[in-house]
Amino acid sequence: MKRVELFTDGACKGNPGPGGWGALLRLGPHEKELSGADPATTNNRMEMTAAIKGLAALIEPCEVDVYSDSKYLIDGITKWVEGWQKRGWISASKKPVRNEDLWHELIAQTARHQVSWHWVKGHSGHPENDRVDQLASDEAERIAAKR
Numbered sequence: 001m002k003r004v005e006l007f008t009d010g011a012c013k014g015n016p017g018p019g020g021w022g023a024l025l026r027l028g029p030h031e032k033e034l035s036g037a038d039p040a041t042t043n044n045r046m047e048m049t050a051a052i053k054g055l056a057a058l059i060e061p062c063e064v065d066v067y068s069d070s071k072y073l074i075d076g077i078t079k080w081v082e083g084w085q086k087r088g089w090i091s092a093s094k095k096p097v098r099n100e101d102l103w104h105e106l107i108a109q110t111a112r113h114q115v116s117w118h119w120v121k122g123h124s125g126h127p128e129n130d131r132v133d134q135l136a137s138d139e140a141e142r143i144a145a146k147r
Contacts, residue, residue, distance in 0.1 A: 001114070002027060003063040006054040007128040010046025010070065011136035013144045019046040020139025022132035023054035032057070035135040037143035046136060047073045048102040055109035063114045069122030069129055077106060078117050 005026040012019040019041040023034040034053055038046065047070035055064065068074055081103060084090070089097045097103065120126050122133065 001061060001063050003065070004058060005065050005067065005128075006051070007067045007132045008047070008050035008054055008070075008073075009068065009122075009129060009132040009136045010043055010048070010050050011133065011140040012041060012043040012046055013140045016040060016042045018140055018144035018147065019043065020136040020141075020143065021046040021050035021053065022135025022139065023050045023057075024128055024132050024135075025054055025057060026128075033131075033135060035139045037139040039143050039147065042099075044070070044072050045099055045102060046140075048076075048099060048106055050132070050136065052102065052105050052109050055106075055113060055115070058113065061113050063116075065116050065118060067118045067120050067128065069120050069126075069133075071119065074117050074119045076103065077110065081107065 007024040010019060010021045018039050020037045021035060025032045034057060047068065051066060051073060084097045089100050091097050120129050122129060
């Protein structure tokens, strides 16, 4: 099974507001950048979308190390999602889970692969995190400029 690194980030100009996401896939010396935007979204949705799109871009099952500076994404998929599923997508505070649609997509994409999740400190000189942050920010700026 191929081992792939996936670096992801999301950005939003206002929260909610115009947003962008960026992802970098790496398999050995090969790299592929992905990015996109949404005219009306939240930062958390863009963080999740980056991971979903990155995993979806893999055409065969892989071992994937996902790196993100989003505690929401990392904690959600590694700690909270099991409880949400058991409670019928109700949060610990007895409210509907936010972004349930994207959590379902992320679970489906994760199921195709063997995924390890890694949190990295944002804006701290981590080269790949800085790169995907730039991709996400550029997309958010681009979509914001069209408003």
